[in-house]
Amino acid sequence: xxxxxxxxxxxxxxxxxxxxxxxxxxxxxxxxxxxxxxxxxxxxxxxxxxxxxxxxxxxxxxxxxxxxxxxxxxxxxxxxxxxxxxxxxxxxxxxxxxxxxxxxxxxxxxxxxxxxxxxxxxxxxxxxxxxxxxxxxxxxxxxxxxxxxxxxxxxxxxxxxxxxxxxxxxxxxxxxxxxxxxxxxxxxxxxxxxxxxxxxxxxxxxxxxxxxxxxxxxxxxxxxxxxxxxxxxxxxxxxxxxxxxxxxxxxxxxxxxxxxxxxxxxxxxxxxxxxxxxxxxxxxxxxxxxxxxxxxxxxxxxxxxxxxxxxxxxxxxxxxxxxxxxxxxxxxxxxxxxxxxxx
Amino acid sequence: xxxxxxxxxxxxxxxxxxxxxxxxxxxxxxxxxxxxxxxxxxxxxxxxxxxxxxxxxxxxxxxxxxxxxxxxxxxxxxxxxxxxxxxxxxxxxxxxxxxxxxxxxxxxxxxxxxxxxxxxxxxxxxxxxxxxxx
Numbered sequence: 001x002x003x004x005x006x007x008x009x010x011x012x013x014x015x016x017x018x019x020x021x022x023x024x025x026x027x028x029x030x031x032x033x034x035x036x037x038x039x040x041x042x043x044x045x046x047x048x049x050x051x052x053x054x055x056x057x058x059x060x061x062x063x064x065x066x067x068x069x070x071x072x073x074x075x076x077x078x079x080x081x082x083x084x085x086x087x088x089x090x091x092x093x094x095x096x097x098x099x100x101x102x103x104x105x106x107x108x109x110x111x112x113x114x115x116x117x118x119x120x121x122x123x124x125x126x127x128x129x130x131x132x133x134x135x136x137x138x139x140x141x142x143x144x145x146x147x148x149x150x151x152x153x154x155x156x157x158x159x160x161x162x163x164x165x166x167x168x169x170x171x172x173x174x175x176x177x178x179x180x181x182x183x184x185x186x187x188x189x190x191x192x193x194x195x196x197x198x199x200x201x202x203x204x205x206x207x208x209x210x211x212x213x214x215x216x217x218x219x220x221x222x223x224x225x226x227x228x229x230x231x232x233x234x235x236x237x238x239x240x241x242x243x244x245x246x247x248x249x250x251x252x253x254x255x256x257x258x259x260x261x262x263x264x265x266x267x268x269x270x271x272x273x274x275x276x277x278x279x280x281x282x283x284x285x286x287x288x289x290x291x292x293x294x295x296x297x298x299x300x301x302x303x304x305x306x307x308x309x310x311x312x313x314x315x316x317x318x319x320x321x322x323x324x325x326x327x328x329x330x331x332x333x334x335x336x337x338x339x340x341x342x343x
Numbered sequence: 344x345x346x347x348x349x350x351x352x353x354x355x356x357x358x359x360x361x362x363x364x365x366x367x368x369x370x371x372x373x374x375x376x377x378x379x380x381x382x383x384x385x386x387x388x389x390x391x392x393x394x395x396x397x398x399x400x401x402x403x404x405x406x407x408x409x410x411x412x413x414x415x416x417x418x419x420x421x422x423x424x425x426x427x428x429x430x431x432x433x434x435x436x437x438x439x440x441x442x443x444x445x446x447x448x449x450x451x452x453x454x455x456x457x458x459x460x461x462x463x464x465x466x467x468x469x470x471x472x473x474x475x476x477x
Binding site for chain 1: 395396397398400401404405407408411412414415416418422424426427460
């Protein structure tokens, strides 16, 4: 039987082909298939996002606890420039409670002393936390943060925002999520494959993290005084100043807590390095003061050095000039003396 | 007829717990193998030296984690951390109640090997203790 609608003529077919970009393929009521090279519908990228913006499709199953822990650790590492690693050997819960209490108390004291010294209130002490981590998941989170640097972040355009130009193209995310760049994406998984992190050897056994929201040597020093006191450099609080620190649960807990190392601004430090960071006098302000003094000294030296070349030149030229003048005088004198002889 | 059925099913219920007991009893015996826990009763002194940034220091660190929570009250535990660049081997040094000293190469043995060595001597001591009746 002949189809009721005849296939489109050559001219109409070419018009249809031009419109392909905006319209999907045209359907016919009959079994006639057009010979044009239309993409099948399944390969056309969807014009609207098929998932909520907070739940992009992910490579690792998001409903598992370990996937969520990975996300949590990655975000923790990204937001924490200073973290200290401890090994905790079978601490009991009263011991943890006591240690956290003493730590909070010491950090609050640092905050108060900063306010008393006239510095702006930051309340860093509230952001400092000590927590136990799952080492394997934390290791891969470290690798994701340090090795996976997606070049192009998919732009976040909000089509409902009136300031968005109507001509702006909303970035199309492929339905399988292969061009997503979040921590659980396939790209992140591929980027960390067969790489080892500097902190990887530490990631075994029971590990606890002490995290700081900013690099603050003062707070680190206060924390080390509580958690890993060294007589002299990091003196433990005295019994009179802080009797709570000398409680039995705190003391037994601290004996079992072992300082292993630190990660400061992406760099890994061992025990000595951690103590060096904690031992910077006067915190970041002190460090800046030292730097300014050093640069000022350097500037003085630099001007002296630069000036010295000019001065040398001046003295040389001046010396030469006086020499020439002297010679000129001498020659004039000799000429004056010789002249009558020639005549 | 229905009564008969119920009686049979009741009997079945009676049989199952016996089987479960047998199975779980066997399981609990297997869980008491030395690999699960170390006999720390006879240790008086533990000394470990390791560089935490070496991958082979894992054994020494995990050994410390195997000591019970009250270990510091019953024995003397000293830990020395080497600097990051150090190439020295990590080891575990032990002293038992009878005065025997043991130095274990943690890098070669692995945690299972270390525990095996500790338990080997601890079992001798526990047997002696049982025989003397203390």
